[in-house]
Amino acid sequence: ILNVEQSPQSLHVQEGDSTNFTCSFPSSNFYALHWYRWETAKSPEALFVMTLNGDEKKKGRISATLNTKEGYSYLYIKGSQPEDSATYLCAFPMDSSYKLIFGSGTRLLVRP
């Protein structure tokens, strides 16, 4: 059984704080890692798709790193804003099929 684990489960920070959370995945047979941002009452939106060990991606104040050898990815948010409040999901393709296994997400709440 393929496990994709995210930690922490939830996070409350103050506006302006920087924060980070983790996605762990099996390090064997790596294909790609996806990060999605899911705001309440909306649908998940893709943030990053990462494919190479050592990859770093950035979108505004949000960035992500990837370590395929040890099986983890970090998502960083610099200077969190209330509009960053959302659930952040990572997903891992299961072997070479197109099945995506999702983690249960990290729920971020940024207090003004």
Next chain:
Amino acid sequence: EAQVTQNPRYLITVTGKKLTVTCSQNMNHEYMSWYRQDPGLGLRQIYYSMNVEVTDKGDVPEGYKVSRKEKRNFPLILESPSPNQTSLYFCASRPLGGNSYEQYFGPGTRLTVT
């Protein structure tokens, strides 16, 4: 506007009454998929399709059917819904050709089975 649409957005039904949730995408994507989201469990894949007339089971296919007669549509069918199928359902699509493409999600359908 490129999008994935789902209908209905909200549905309350009774046990055993057949229902269909429609999903349509206008991006000419080959790959389409259905997920359900339950508290604490993340998104779990129900079925996916890699092209017209090609469908395959995801992790939780029991109690569901799908069809892919046209590229743009991928309806989810519950022949005899039960209360344990109360959930939030998302349809998604993406181009085929590797795992480096992100998925585009529909707005979600909140289903309650009483």
